[in-house]
Amino acid sequence: MEIYLKPRKNLKFEKKIKDLRLEDLFYIYPSQNEELVKDIVVAHVNGVNKDYDVIELGDVISRINNQNSYVKVNFLEFDDLLVHFDNPKKDNLLFVRVLFVCTILFLGAGMAIINFHSDVDMTKSHKTILRILTGSETKNLLFFQIAYSLGIGSGVAVFYNKVLPNFSKSEPSPLELEVSTFKNEVQSYIIENNKQ
Protein backbone atom coordinates (compact mmCIF):
# COMPACT_ATOMS: atom_id res chain seq x y z
CA MET A 1 0.00 0.00 0.00
CA GLU A 2 1.36 3.40 -0.94
CA ILE A 3 0.55 6.82 0.51
CA TYR A 4 1.58 10.23 -0.77
CA LEU A 5 2.12 13.10 1.70
CA LYS A 6 1.98 16.80 0.86
CA PRO A 7 2.91 19.21 3.70
CA ARG A 8 0.27 21.69 4.87
CA LYS A 9 1.12 25.39 4.73
CA ASN A 10 1.41 27.71 7.76
CA LEU A 11 1.67 25.12 10.51
CA LYS A 12 0.65 26.89 13.71
CA PHE A 13 -0.42 25.12 16.88
CA GLU A 14 -1.19 26.19 20.41
CA LYS A 15 1.52 25.62 22.99
CA LYS A 16 -0.62 23.28 25.09
CA ILE A 17 -0.92 20.70 22.30
CA LYS A 18 0.28 17.20 23.22
CA ASP A 19 0.79 15.20 20.04
CA LEU A 20 1.07 16.16 16.41
CA ARG A 21 -0.80 13.64 14.27
CA LEU A 22 -0.06 12.88 10.66
CA GLU A 23 -3.17 14.62 9.35
CA ASP A 24 -2.24 17.81 11.25
CA LEU A 25 0.95 18.13 9.23
CA PHE A 26 0.20 16.58 5.84
CA TYR A 27 -2.50 16.21 3.25
CA ILE A 28 -2.75 12.46 2.71
CA TYR A 29 -3.39 10.94 -0.73
CA PRO A 30 -4.99 8.73 -1.96
CA SER A 31 -7.93 9.39 0.30
CA GLN A 32 -9.08 5.78 0.61
CA ASN A 33 -5.88 5.03 2.54
CA GLU A 34 -6.23 8.11 4.72
CA GLU A 35 -8.28 6.41 7.45
CA LEU A 36 -5.51 3.88 8.09
CA VAL A 37 -2.71 6.33 8.82
CA LYS A 38 -4.18 9.71 9.72
CA ASP A 39 -4.05 9.23 13.50
CA ILE A 40 -0.42 8.13 13.70
CA VAL A 41 1.46 10.38 16.14
CA VAL A 42 4.37 11.97 14.32
CA ALA A 43 5.87 14.00 17.18
CA HIS A 44 5.39 14.31 20.93
CA VAL A 45 5.58 17.97 21.83
CA ASN A 46 4.33 17.63 25.36
CA GLY A 47 4.39 21.03 27.07
CA VAL A 48 6.73 22.84 24.71
CA ASN A 49 8.07 26.21 25.64
CA LYS A 50 9.78 26.66 22.29
CA ASP A 51 8.43 28.94 19.60
CA TYR A 52 9.10 26.50 16.81
CA ASP A 53 10.17 22.94 16.14
CA VAL A 54 11.55 21.19 13.08
CA ILE A 55 9.96 17.87 12.09
CA GLU A 56 12.39 15.77 10.08
CA LEU A 57 10.98 13.65 7.28
CA GLY A 58 13.06 10.65 8.36
CA ASP A 59 11.30 10.64 11.74
CA VAL A 60 7.94 10.72 10.01
CA ILE A 61 8.82 7.60 7.98
CA SER A 62 10.06 5.76 11.09
CA ARG A 63 6.92 6.59 13.07
CA ILE A 64 4.58 5.51 10.31
CA ASN A 65 6.40 2.23 9.78
CA ASN A 66 6.45 1.50 13.52
CA GLN A 67 2.68 1.52 13.44
CA ASN A 68 2.07 0.12 10.05
CA SER A 69 5.00 -1.72 8.53
CA TYR A 70 3.51 -2.41 5.11
CA VAL A 71 2.93 1.25 4.17
CA LYS A 72 5.22 2.80 1.56
CA VAL A 73 5.57 6.55 2.22
CA ASN A 74 6.16 9.04 -0.61
CA PHE A 75 6.73 12.73 0.03
CA LEU A 76 5.69 15.28 -2.56
CA GLU A 77 8.03 17.92 -1.11
CA PHE A 78 11.40 17.08 0.39
CA ASP A 79 11.98 19.92 2.86
CA ASP A 80 11.74 19.32 6.59
CA LEU A 81 8.72 20.87 8.24
CA LEU A 82 8.85 23.97 10.41
CA VAL A 83 6.09 24.00 13.04
CA HIS A 84 5.31 27.16 14.99
CA PHE A 85 3.78 27.20 18.46
CA ASP A 86 2.11 30.22 19.98
CA ASN A 87 -0.19 31.11 22.82
CA PRO A 88 -3.70 32.00 21.68
CA LYS A 89 -3.84 35.04 23.97
CA LYS A 90 -4.84 38.42 22.59
CA ASP A 91 -1.96 40.60 21.39
CA ASN A 92 -2.64 44.03 22.88
CA LEU A 93 0.62 45.67 21.84
CA LEU A 94 0.12 45.04 18.12
CA PHE A 95 -1.59 48.39 17.54
CA VAL A 96 1.29 50.26 19.23
CA ARG A 97 3.87 48.43 17.14
CA VAL A 98 2.00 49.07 13.90
CA LEU A 99 1.71 52.76 14.79
CA PHE A 100 5.46 52.82 15.50
CA VAL A 101 6.33 51.30 12.12
CA CYS A 102 3.88 53.60 10.36
CA THR A 103 5.50 56.67 11.95
CA ILE A 104 9.00 55.51 11.00
CA LEU A 105 8.00 54.84 7.42
CA PHE A 106 5.98 58.04 7.02
CA LEU A 107 8.73 60.32 8.35
CA GLY A 108 11.47 58.25 6.74
CA ALA A 109 9.95 58.34 3.27
CA GLY A 110 9.47 62.08 3.61
CA MET A 111 13.06 62.55 4.71
CA ALA A 112 14.41 60.37 1.91
CA ILE A 113 12.69 62.69 -0.57
CA ILE A 114 14.00 65.81 1.22
CA ASN A 115 17.55 64.40 1.19
CA PHE A 116 17.27 63.64 -2.50
CA HIS A 117 16.06 67.17 -3.19
CA SER A 118 19.01 68.70 -1.32
CA ASP A 119 21.40 66.36 -3.14
CA VAL A 120 20.34 67.52 -6.56
CA ASP A 121 19.30 71.06 -5.57
CA MET A 122 15.78 70.46 -6.80
CA THR A 123 14.53 74.00 -6.05
CA LYS A 124 17.16 75.50 -8.31
CA SER A 125 16.46 73.07 -11.14
CA HIS A 126 12.72 73.68 -10.84
CA LYS A 127 13.36 77.41 -11.14
CA THR A 128 15.54 76.80 -14.17
CA ILE A 129 12.86 74.69 -15.83
CA LEU A 130 10.30 77.39 -15.07
CA ARG A 131 12.54 80.10 -16.52
CA ILE A 132 12.94 78.08 -19.72
CA LEU A 133 9.21 77.51 -19.98
CA THR A 134 7.70 80.82 -18.89
CA GLY A 135 10.50 83.35 -18.66
CA SER A 136 10.04 84.09 -14.96
CA GLU A 137 11.57 82.07 -12.14
CA THR A 138 9.05 82.50 -9.34
CA LYS A 139 5.68 83.19 -10.94
CA ASN A 140 3.56 80.00 -11.03
CA LEU A 141 6.33 78.06 -9.25
CA LEU A 142 3.84 76.73 -6.73
CA PHE A 143 1.67 75.14 -9.45
CA PHE A 144 4.69 73.26 -10.71
CA GLN A 145 5.81 72.11 -7.28
CA ILE A 146 2.41 70.97 -6.02
CA ALA A 147 1.86 69.02 -9.24
CA TYR A 148 5.33 67.55 -8.78
CA SER A 149 4.55 66.47 -5.22
CA LEU A 150 1.27 64.87 -6.29
CA GLY A 151 3.27 63.14 -9.01
CA ILE A 152 5.66 61.70 -6.43
CA GLY A 153 2.73 60.32 -4.46
CA SER A 154 1.24 58.84 -7.64
CA GLY A 155 4.61 57.40 -8.64
CA VAL A 156 4.83 55.51 -5.38
CA ALA A 157 1.21 54.41 -5.72
CA VAL A 158 1.78 53.17 -9.26
CA PHE A 159 4.90 51.31 -8.18
CA TYR A 160 3.00 49.48 -5.46
CA ASN A 161 -0.06 49.17 -7.75
CA LYS A 162 -2.27 50.85 -5.17
CA VAL A 163 -5.05 53.43 -5.67
CA LEU A 164 -4.85 54.07 -9.40
CA PRO A 165 -4.95 51.35 -11.66
CA ASN A 166 -5.56 48.86 -8.88
CA PHE A 167 -4.10 45.53 -9.98
CA SER A 168 -3.62 44.29 -6.45
CA LYS A 169 -6.48 41.82 -6.77
CA SER A 170 -4.81 39.90 -9.57
CA GLU A 171 -1.13 40.28 -8.81
CA PRO A 172 1.01 41.10 -5.74
CA SER A 173 2.82 44.39 -5.29
CA PRO A 174 6.66 44.36 -5.33
CA LEU A 175 6.65 44.87 -1.59
CA GLU A 176 4.46 41.82 -0.98
CA LEU A 177 6.79 39.75 -3.16
CA GLU A 178 9.81 41.04 -1.25
CA VAL A 179 8.18 40.21 2.08
CA SER A 180 7.23 36.68 1.01
CA THR A 181 10.75 35.88 -0.27
CA PHE A 182 12.15 37.27 2.98
CA LYS A 183 9.83 35.00 5.00
CA ASN A 184 10.85 31.96 2.96
CA GLU A 185 14.54 32.72 3.48
CA VAL A 186 14.03 33.00 7.24
CA GLN A 187 12.15 29.68 7.32
CA SER A 188 14.74 27.78 5.31
CA TYR A 189 17.53 29.24 7.46
CA ILE A 190 15.80 28.01 10.63
CA ILE A 191 15.34 24.53 9.15
CA GLU A 192 18.98 24.30 8.05
CA ASN A 193 20.49 25.61 11.27
CA ASN A 194 18.22 23.76 13.67
CA LYS A 195 20.41 22.97 16.67
CA GLN A 196 18.18 22.15 19.58
Place this chain on the structure above:
Amino acid sequence: MKLAFITVLGFSEGIVVGSGIVALLTLLDIIPRLCQITNSYQYLAKYEYMLIFGAFFGSLFSLTNVSFNFGSICLILFGGFYGIFIGMLASALAEAVDVIPVMQRRLNIQGMVKYIITVLIIGKTVGSIVCWTILK
Protein backbone atom coordinates in the same frame (compact mmCIF):
# COMPACT_ATOMS: atom_id res chain seq x y z
CA MET B 1 -2.23 76.80 -21.67
CA LYS B 2 1.20 77.53 -20.24
CA LEU B 3 -0.06 76.65 -16.78
CA ALA B 4 -1.52 73.36 -17.92
CA PHE B 5 1.77 72.40 -19.53
CA ILE B 6 3.72 73.27 -16.37
CA THR B 7 1.38 71.17 -14.27
CA VAL B 8 1.64 68.15 -16.56
CA LEU B 9 5.43 68.47 -16.65
CA GLY B 10 5.73 68.65 -12.87
CA PHE B 11 3.41 65.67 -12.45
CA SER B 12 5.38 63.48 -14.86
CA GLU B 13 8.69 64.40 -13.27
CA GLY B 14 7.24 63.51 -9.89
CA ILE B 15 6.07 60.09 -11.04
CA VAL B 16 9.56 59.16 -12.21
CA VAL B 17 11.27 60.45 -9.06
CA GLY B 18 8.74 58.78 -6.75
CA SER B 19 9.11 55.41 -8.44
CA GLY B 20 12.87 55.68 -8.17
CA ILE B 21 12.97 56.51 -4.46
CA VAL B 22 10.52 53.79 -3.55
CA ALA B 23 12.26 51.20 -5.69
CA LEU B 24 15.35 51.88 -3.58
CA LEU B 25 13.42 51.48 -0.31
CA THR B 26 11.83 48.24 -1.51
CA LEU B 27 15.12 46.81 -2.71
CA LEU B 28 16.78 47.27 0.67
CA ASP B 29 14.45 44.92 2.60
CA ILE B 30 13.77 47.47 5.35
CA ILE B 31 10.03 46.91 5.41
CA PRO B 32 10.13 43.08 5.53
CA ARG B 33 12.56 43.39 8.43
CA LEU B 34 10.22 45.77 10.29
CA CYS B 35 7.29 43.41 9.64
CA GLN B 36 9.31 40.54 11.06
CA ILE B 37 10.35 42.43 14.19
CA THR B 38 6.86 43.67 14.98
CA ASN B 39 5.16 40.48 13.74
CA SER B 40 2.63 42.46 11.70
CA TYR B 41 2.78 41.01 8.20
CA GLN B 42 -0.95 41.53 7.78
CA TYR B 43 -0.62 45.34 7.95
CA LEU B 44 1.56 45.56 4.84
CA ALA B 45 -1.06 47.52 2.90
CA LYS B 46 -1.08 50.23 5.60
CA TYR B 47 2.69 50.52 5.36
CA GLU B 48 2.49 51.02 1.60
CA TYR B 49 -0.01 53.87 2.10
CA MET B 50 2.32 55.38 4.72
CA LEU B 51 5.14 55.44 2.16
CA ILE B 52 2.86 57.10 -0.38
CA PHE B 53 1.76 59.85 2.03
CA GLY B 54 5.24 60.28 3.49
CA ALA B 55 6.79 60.84 0.07
CA PHE B 56 4.02 63.25 -0.92
CA PHE B 57 4.11 65.42 2.22
CA GLY B 58 7.90 65.36 2.46
CA SER B 59 8.18 66.66 -1.07
CA LEU B 60 5.44 69.25 -0.62
CA PHE B 61 6.72 70.73 2.65
CA SER B 62 10.36 70.77 1.57
CA LEU B 63 9.79 72.54 -1.73
CA THR B 64 7.21 75.06 -0.56
CA ASN B 65 7.52 77.34 2.47
CA VAL B 66 5.12 75.45 4.74
CA SER B 67 6.13 75.39 8.39
CA PHE B 68 4.63 74.14 11.64
CA ASN B 69 5.13 75.24 15.22
CA PHE B 70 5.99 72.04 17.09
CA GLY B 71 7.68 72.07 20.48
CA SER B 72 11.03 70.62 21.52
CA ILE B 73 9.55 67.32 22.77
CA CYS B 74 8.17 66.69 19.29
CA LEU B 75 11.64 67.46 17.90
CA ILE B 76 13.22 64.80 20.12
CA LEU B 77 10.57 62.23 19.07
CA PHE B 78 10.87 62.97 15.36
CA GLY B 79 14.65 63.02 15.57
CA GLY B 80 14.55 59.56 17.09
CA PHE B 81 12.29 58.24 14.33
CA TYR B 82 14.45 59.80 11.61
CA GLY B 83 17.52 58.30 13.21
CA ILE B 84 15.97 54.82 13.33
CA PHE B 85 15.05 55.04 9.66
CA ILE B 86 18.48 56.25 8.55
CA GLY B 87 20.20 53.64 10.72
CA MET B 88 18.19 50.90 9.04
CA LEU B 89 18.86 52.37 5.60
CA ALA B 90 22.61 52.54 6.19
CA SER B 91 22.77 49.02 7.60
CA ALA B 92 20.71 47.65 4.73
CA LEU B 93 23.04 49.34 2.24
CA ALA B 94 26.10 47.88 3.96
CA GLU B 95 24.46 44.48 4.04
CA ALA B 96 23.55 44.61 0.36
CA VAL B 97 27.25 44.47 -0.53
CA ASP B 98 27.99 41.68 1.99
CA VAL B 99 30.72 43.51 3.89
CA ILE B 100 30.49 41.56 7.13
CA PRO B 101 30.24 38.04 5.63
CA VAL B 102 33.30 38.70 3.47
CA MET B 103 35.24 40.03 6.48
CA GLN B 104 34.31 36.88 8.39
CA ARG B 105 35.59 34.59 5.66
CA ARG B 106 38.81 36.49 5.01
CA LEU B 107 39.82 37.09 8.63
CA ASN B 108 38.47 33.71 9.80
CA ILE B 109 36.41 35.05 12.70
CA GLN B 110 33.23 32.98 12.54
CA GLY B 111 31.08 33.42 15.61
CA MET B 112 32.56 36.80 16.50
CA VAL B 113 30.09 38.79 14.41
CA LYS B 114 28.24 40.15 17.42
CA TYR B 115 31.34 42.05 18.53
CA ILE B 116 31.78 43.54 15.06
CA ILE B 117 28.16 44.67 15.03
CA THR B 118 28.37 46.13 18.55
CA VAL B 119 31.46 48.12 17.60
CA LEU B 120 29.74 49.26 14.39
CA ILE B 121 26.74 50.51 16.39
CA ILE B 122 28.90 52.41 18.89
CA GLY B 123 31.06 53.81 16.12
CA LYS B 124 28.13 55.09 14.08
CA THR B 125 26.49 56.70 17.13
CA VAL B 126 29.68 58.38 18.35
CA GLY B 127 30.57 59.48 14.84
CA SER B 128 27.16 61.07 14.37
CA ILE B 129 27.33 62.90 17.71
CA VAL B 130 30.87 64.16 17.00
CA CYS B 131 29.76 65.31 13.55
CA TRP B 132 26.89 67.41 14.95
CA THR B 133 28.66 68.80 18.03
CA ILE B 134 32.40 69.24 17.46
CA LEU B 135 32.74 69.45 13.69
CA LYS B 136 29.76 71.71 13.05
